[in-house]
Amino acid sequence: xxxxxxxxxxxxxxxxxxxxxxxxxxxxxxxxxxxxxxxxxxxxxxxxxxxxxxxxxxxxxxxxxxxxxxxxxxxxxxxxxxxxxxxxxxxxxxxxxxxxxxxxxxxxxxxxxxxxxxxxxxxxxxxxxxxxxxxxxxxxxxxxxxxxxxxxxxxxxxxxxxxxxxxxxxxxxxxxxxxxxxxxxxxxxxxxxxxxxxxxxxxxxxxxxxxxxxxxxxxxxxxxxxxxxxxxxxxxxxxxxxxxxxxxxxxxxxxxxxxxxxxxxxxxxxxxxxxxxxxxxxxxxxxxxxxxxxxxxxxxxxxxxxxxxxxxxxxxxxxxxxxxxxxxxxxxxxxxxxxxxxxxxxxxxxxxxxxxxxxxxxxxxxxxxxxxxxxxxxxxxxxxxxxxxxxxxxxxxxxx
Numbered sequence: 001x002x003x004x005x006x007x008x009x010x011x012x013x014x015x016x017x018x019x020x021x022x023x024x025x026x027x028x029x030x031x032x033x034x035x036x037x038x039x040x041x042x043x044x045x046x047x048x049x050x051x052x053x054x055x056x057x058x059x060x061x062x063x064x065x066x067x068x069x070x071x072x073x074x075x076x077x078x079x080x081x082x083x084x085x086x087x088x089x090x091x092x093x094x095x096x097x098x099x100x101x102x103x104x105x106x107x108x109x110x111x112x113x114x115x116x117x118x119x120x121x122x123x124x125x126x127x128x129x130x131x132x133x134x135x136x137x138x139x140x141x142x143x144x145x146x147x148x149x150x151x152x153x154x155x156x157x158x159x160x161x162x163x164x165x166x167x168x169x170x171x172x173x174x175x176x177x178x179x180x181x182x183x184x185x186x187x188x189x190x191x192x193x194x195x196x197x198x199x200x201x202x203x204x205x206x207x208x209x210x211x212x213x214x215x216x217x218x219x220x221x222x223x224x225x226x227x228x229x230x231x232x233x234x235x236x237x238x239x240x241x242x243x244x245x246x247x248x249x250x251x252x253x254x255x256x257x258x259x260x261x262x263x264x265x266x267x268x269x270x271x272x273x274x275x276x277x278x279x280x281x282x283x284x285x286x287x288x289x290x291x292x293x294x295x296x297x298x299x300x301x302x303x304x305x306x307x308x309x310x311x312x313x314x315x316x317x318x319x320x321x322x323x324x325x326x327x328x329x330x331x332x333x334x335x336x337x338x339x340x341x342x343x344x345x346x347x348x349x350x351x352x353x354x355x356x357x358x359x360x361x362x363x364x365x366x367x368x369x370x371x372x373x374x375x376x377x378x379x380x381x382x383x384x385x386x387x388x389x390x391x392x393x394x395x396x397x398x399x400x
Contacts, residue, residue: 051167052379053110056096059383062113070171072125077174079119079136083190084165084397087229088317090114091387093160115140115158117165117399118180118190128174135180138165140194140348142176149347166379168399178355181362191229191368191394192358194348199234200357201349202292202314203243209352212241212360219244219264221279221288221306223295228254230316232369232393234292235261237357240364246282248275257392261369276306283308287339292316304335315345369393376400 049069054062072078092098093113117138121130130136141149142156156176158164180189203220204212220238222231222245231247238245239262246265247258255266265282269275279288287308293300294317303313336343349357360366371391374382376399386395 046168049167049169050376051112052114054094054113055110056093058096059091059094059380059387062094062380062383064377065110067167069169072123072128072171074125075127075129075174076125076171077121077128077130077136077177078123078125078169078171079117079177080122080169081117081119081165081167081399082186083118084114084399085116085190085193085195085229086114086382086386086395086397087116087194088386089194090159090164091383094383098160111160112164112167113159114164114166116190116193116195117170118186119170119399122169124174130174130177130179135186135189136172136177137180137189137354138172138193139176139178139351139354140197142173144348145175145351147350149350154347166397166399168376175351178351178358181358183362183365184367187370187373187396187398188368190396191233191370192361193354195229195394196233196237196361196368197349197354197357198316198346199230199237199292200360201353202230202234202316202346203237203290204353205314205344205346205349206312209356212237212356213243214241216242216244218289219246219283219286219308220290220292221246221248221303222292223248223299223303228389228392229394230294231292232258232261235263236366236368237360239263240360240366246279246288254392274302276302279306287311290314301330301335304330304339304341307339307341309339311339311341313341313343315343370396372396373398 047069048066051065051067052062053065070078089098090113115138119136121132121134121136124130124132138158140158141153142158144153155161163170207213220234220243222234235245235247235258244264245262246267247255247263248267248269249255249258250268250270252268255268258266267275267278272278288306289308289311291303291307291313293303293313293315296317307313335341369392371393372385373396376397379397382395382397385391
């Protein structure tokens with residue numbers, strides 16, 4: 001339906017409504033709320049959904065399109081998407097570089113990118129557990145409900161291989177969504193599916209459900225290199241749970257912001273290339289209990305050099321690249337054995353741990369850090385801004 005047709009239908013509806021009210025002789029406000037809802041002006045429902053598409057040939061080549069709004073089937077819901085937060089993964093998908101998961105492959109066909117959204121259920125299919133009007137968040141791997149991720153779950157990844165969320169409307173299985181704590185804004189909530197959940201799992205995957213680490217003797221080291229989304233989420237979670245935190249960055253400005261969020265120690269790794277020595281100094285030679293390792297080849301050796309005996313290195317990224325140079329070569333066996341270290345890769349987390357994290361956020365009233373909000377039409381600018389790595393926290397796109 002064209003915009004002109006929608007305006008015509010709306011105008012005719014309002015004229016008929018006003019005529020009926022005059023004949024009844026009662027003002028609109030005199031009716032009970034249920035009747036007022038029936039009498040309220042109604043807009044014709046849209047039939048098309050705007051979306052961004054990528055052929056996985058470059059961020060600068062993403063483009064807008066439209067598609068018919070789908071209808072929910074059994075145990076599905078139609079969601080009107082309000083906000084989307086971007087991850088480094090989204091730029092990789094658009095550039096065609098997200099190829100390190102063997103179970104994700106196939107041709108570079110047109111795809112709606114994006115995995116993290118906050119929206120409202122506008123229509124529920126038969127048997128759906130969610131109701132119209134509920135605010136919801138997407139789950140990155142839609143079939144990953146509990147326990148360790150399985151290779152088969154990778155086929156349910158939002159924004160590759162499945163259609164993503166950079167669009168106005170999308171149908172989801174009701175099991176692939178979680179409800180949003182009331183205190184969070186749409187912009188704040190959209191930051192949590194990947195960044196928040198990954199940070200939470202990086203610290204708590206070995207903890208029993210419902211018992212996140214809260215030992216004040218625990219020190220966590222965050223490597224803020226590039227995106228910063230997971231690191232900032234982790235910093236906020238750590239401080240809310242009473243843990244000590246060390247933050248590294250190449251920017252004094254970012255480190256100052258980290259201190260404002262409660263970071264106990266900060267290290268500028270440009271000024272102190274051997275930042276592992278500083279970490280050992282801060283911990284009086286003990287080392288760091290948990291490291292969120294997002295640098296990859298060029299940082300992991302120093303992570304081993306600064307980890308405590310029996311510590312955990314959570315691998316969550318590779319911002320220094322995927323290829324080792326000769327100088328990056330490691331004897332992982334020796335490095336892990338000498339201090340009884342666990343090195344664990346994290347691909348987000350399951351639905352039940354996501355919900356556990358949201359309970360913690362609500363209990364502590366943690367407000368995620370939103371660096372900048374772009375409009376839907378500015379999505380390409382938002383992607384390029386993210387790729388440059390100058391942000392602190394999360395980059396969000398307002399859809400509607």
